Amino acid sequence: MSHKILVAQGGGPTAVINQSLAGVALEARRYPGVSNVYGALHGVRGIVNDDLVDLGQETVGNLEAVAATPAAALGSTRDKPDVKYCQEIFKVLKAHAIDTFFYIGGNDSSDTVRIVADEARKGGHSLRAVHIPKTIDNDLVGFDHVPGYPSAARFVVQAFAGANLDNIALNGVYCAVVMGRHAGFLTAASALARKYPDDGPHLIYLPERIFVVDKFLTDVKETFERHGRCIIAASEGIHDEKGDAIITKLMGKTEKDAHGNVQLSGTGALADLLCEEVKSKLGIKRVRGDTFGYLQRSFVGCVSKVDQREAREVGEKAVQYAVRGHADGSVAIRRVADYAVDYPLIPLESVAGKTRVMEDHLINDAGNDVTPAFHDYLRPLLGADMPEVARLRSAKVEKANVLEGDVT
């Protein structure tokens, strides 16, 4: 029997989403029964617009070069299909006699795969539909971790390691805002930037805990008094006890995306607000804020080799499950040893539309740092080749007898 495959990419790009794409395209070449591998441009929108490209005409060399390139080579979309939209998708799949559908994306994308699979079943059309995971947020239920997260985490670690050195050199308070609306995994990664006992970030604020401005100021004050400096990692999703985003306290108006979410990324407002609080309330003079923004998911040349390999493998496994196993589902990552993983196929219903947040044992009691368990969790994901930093050992020179008033 001959198979026609369609693959698409949805949601925010990552450093390794193209590894999964290459994994699908290259693995499919091993099966004589696969007649075509198509890609849809800009996710589900490319399907309903019948805007497809033939991945069978790509060279291995170019597929490998694309695999090593961040972002989404097929283009992506923020469209979140409803049932009607999924019916349109199914119509195009049917017209092309496509019997295998892969969607690389987060929990919204897995929901799309679920609905499309349902529609096919209802219409009596034989369709294999497999969700291939990616998200820098690491928020898929049933996964140990999600491809894209380790590389973004690596960026955050390297950024905070550098910011810490910069802050040691010039002191003051430094606050950086990290992506992650509901899940704090990416912000938490900043903890692994620490090497020496007084290294920052000294304070880490996650969306899993309520953010109280006064507590924040007390934390900063204490840290500044102890170290003469303070580095803060804050999630863009930090919110008050009512669930209102801290950023909305600053901004008069807020922009919402197609999913009805407040725009948290693409603005430096939250970092500036937090810095202003520290300056005005604590009277500290040198206070600087950064917002890592899109760099953390797109920066060229910062990737975890573990993440690269796993993203490739979930793409390959998706083809194996669909073409050999004739099964639908989501290709999960499970940790089976320290460090080794398996890729079980899990039901779409267990992933679709659900959000994982950081488990309690990963966050400290004060709610302003992670636990050693989080270090153990993240460390193997970053890859063995993390750049190292070092300090001078600083053997003090005895002070000279400088005569006061020696110079007029």
Place this chain on the structure above:
Amino acid sequence: MSHKILVAQGGGPTAVINQSLAGVALEARRYPGVSNVYGALHGVRGIVNDDLVDLGQETVGNLEAVAATPAAALGSTRDKPDVKYCQEIFKVLKAHAIDTFFYIGGNDSSDTVRIVADEARKGGHSLRAVHIPKTIDNDLVGFDHVPGYPSAARFVVQAFAGANLDNIALNGVYCAVVMGRHAGFLTAASALARKYPDDGPHLIYLPERIFVVDKFLTDVKETFERHGRCIIAASEGIHDEKGDAIITKLMGKTEKDAHGNVQLSGTGALADLLCEEVKSKLGIKRVRGDTFGYLQRSFVGCVSKVDQREAREVGEKAVQYAVRGHADGSVAIRRVADYAVDYPLIPLESVAGKTRVMEDHLINDAGNDVTPAFHDYLRPLLGADMPEVARLRSAKVEKANVLEGDVT
């Protein structure tokens, strides 16, 4: 004759300033006549406070590890010494019988070296004083380029290469603000992120040209109509025809540093302002801004090997000029071939307190991009190992005959 050396680091940290420090410390070990190599903590402030460490007690292994670490291992300072301050410096140097002084820094630091050398001469004290260059701004007069700039430029290139891919995937307008108050070299580096003809940044705004908001909006509109997207690189130092920073148009109050400069870094306000202009005036919906902030000078793991080598060499040359050559000055970098450099010692007066900006032939006539000459200038500085990106070749699949109204 026995020599005592003191080295210090001033101004903003860079990715390779510690290479110069290691260059001084390791080169000095070759000379039996050098009895001590001291480092001052936090630049000139560490000297006046007599806060010195003994670099002779560092191992080669640790000096090499520190050399590969960004920021300033001795600590830095924003203090800009006046004549009185320099007299205090000289007093401490004299008390320790230090006869050789190296200051690693930008044009302010070279001015400090100049004044200290003058004071020594006036006081009849034999002192060799050599300025070792560093600045990500690349704004030292008499230099082909300055250590620190190539690595920061590399960060900007890798960041824009990724932002461009992200923008291809999700479209819209993206505006990133890059450091550089008076000199646009670092912002201009963004041009080298382009590979394919429609790659961004499509527009580059430098402090060497007057920024006119209406012209900016026209540029963005035209680009967006042509490509369906637009990427903008803007220097933090862009200003209007009166010389007022564009950022001050947004901010009610402004913070000034010890040098009387308006604070341009450590805030995301300028990017947010430019995005708001595009959204409100052009009606484009997806508009995102980033401010690269401190990452561009401190990010761990993004360094130009050419920059590393040259930063090491200017440190070594400083010792050779001072100890062997008994000369004062600034160790310059001159390009003598494509690509090869020499390190002449140039007079401190020719560097001190002066600012180089981008020469006219490096900027296009419209004032919104660089010229091919700038590409030729920067390319060899980035190193031969720049990460590459690739696109799918996208062979289109013929549209299927999708029956309208097929699904109810």
